Amino acid sequence: MLVSGRRRLLTALLQAQKWPFQPSRDMRLVQFRAPHLVGPHLGLETGNGGGVINLNAFDPTLPKTMTQFLEQGEATLSVARRALAAQLPVLPWSEVTFLAPVTWPDKVVCVGMNYVDHCKEQNVPVPKEPIIFSKFASSIVGPYDEVVLPPQSQVDWEVELAVVIGKKGKHIKATDAMAHVAGFTVAHDVSARDWLTRRNGKQWLLGKTFDTFCPLGPALVTKDSVADPHNLKICCRVNGEVVQSSNTNQMVFKTEDLIAWVSQFVTFYPGDVILTGTPPGVGVFRKPPVFLKGDEVQCEIEELGVIINKVV
Numbered sequence: 001m002l003v004s005g006r007r008r009l010l011t012a013l014l015q016a017q018k019w020p021f022q023p024s025r026d027m028r029l030v031q032f033r034a035p036h037l038v039g040p041h042l043g044l045e046t047g048n049g050g051g052v053i054n055l056n057a058f059d060p061t062l063p064k065t066m067t068q069f070l071e072q073g074e075a076t077l078s079v080a081r082r083a084l085a086a087q088l089p090v091l092p093w094s095e096v097t098f099l100a101p102v103t104w105p106d107k108v109v110c111v112g113m114n115y116v117d118h119c120k121e122q123n124v125p126v127p128k129e130p131i132i133f134s135k136f137a138s139s140i141v142g143p144y145d146e147v148v149l150p151p152q153s154q155v156d157w158e159v160e161l162a163v164v165i166g167k168k169g170k171h172i173k174a175t176d177a178m179a180h181v182a183g184f185t186v187a188h189d190v191s192a193r194d195w196l197t198r199r200n201g202k203q204w205l206l207g208k209t210f211d212t213f214c215p216l217g218p219a220l221v222t223k224d225s226v227a228d229p230h231n232l233k234i235c236c237r238v239n240g241e242v243v244q245s246s247n248t249n250q251m252v253f254k255t256e257d258l259i260a261w262v263s264q265f266v267t268f269y270p271g272d273v274i275l276t277g278t279p280p281g282v283g284v285f286r287k288p289p290v291f292l293k294g295d296e297v298q299c300e301i302e303e304l305g306v307i308i309n310k311v312v
């Protein structure tokens with residue numbers, strides 16, 4: 001929940017629309033709360049930094065969570081399409097609390113070393129097959145929530161394109177994979193480097209999954225609203241300074257290959273999230289290394305939008 005001073009600041013920032021990348025104006029599904037509504041609701045964001053159309057008010061039979069919404073497939077998506085075409089009241093941004101577009105998925109699958117330059121900056125070979133790890137669902141927070149530092153840790157930033165699964169599947173062929181995708185969102189794969197490289201037998205899990213280490217959002221932008229998910233500018237700013245700047249066309253394994261690879265091992269369910277890896281420019285490989293403390297991190301992807309998380 002945002003305190004009101006920070007909410008005012010964020011509102012001003014977002015409404016000034018100083019972001020270099022224009023968000024898609026098409027279907028931007030969100031989960032949100034508002035003071036006059038009981039519990040989380042589903043909505044349509046009217047452009048990043050714009051207000052929200054309450055989908056549950058438009059059709060009270062719609063589910064109130066994204067996972068249930070996605071489980072119903074085309075039936076619920078066509079309601080959202082009708083809502084988008086209608087002239088509906090918009091709740092102002094400042095009156096809405098945005099949650100992550102997906103909360104409590106069955107799994108968050110993550111990919112390591114998936115940008116050639118990120119491999120180069122740490123002198124490791126480009127992987128021949130995807131390197132997979134995960135975060136627990138409890139690490140997910142909203143697009144403007146705070147990231148809480150564990151004591152005495154070396155915490156780094158990592159902007160990533162996240163894929164949200166829309167349809168259950170196992171042994172999915174790469175050629176069929178896009179039929180299993182609901183859409184895309186922005187992720188911050190917050191990473192405690194000391195835990196990744198020195199603690200827990202060097203297993204990545206704990207360093208990647210502290211509570212609050214997976215900000216997502218602001219919206220699930222449906223796949224038909226994104227021109228080409230593998231040609232989007234992607235960038236991370238720390239206190240306004242660009243620290244990562246790349247394009248998703250630099251990914252080693254694209255969405256289709258990742259879904260085909262991972263679904264050999266596990267069943268994908270609607271709502272599952274795949275973090276597709278980070279481009280170069282992380283703090284740990286700077287000279288000297290830089291870690292987060294009290295900073296504001298902005299992760300932005302063209303057409304998808306920007307998430308802004310203060311590290312406390």
Ligand SMILES: O=C([O-])CC(=O)C(=O)O
Pocket residue numbers: 111112113114118158189191196276277278
């Ligand atoms: O650098 C890491 O910690 C591995 C990783 O998550 C990535 O490459 O995206």
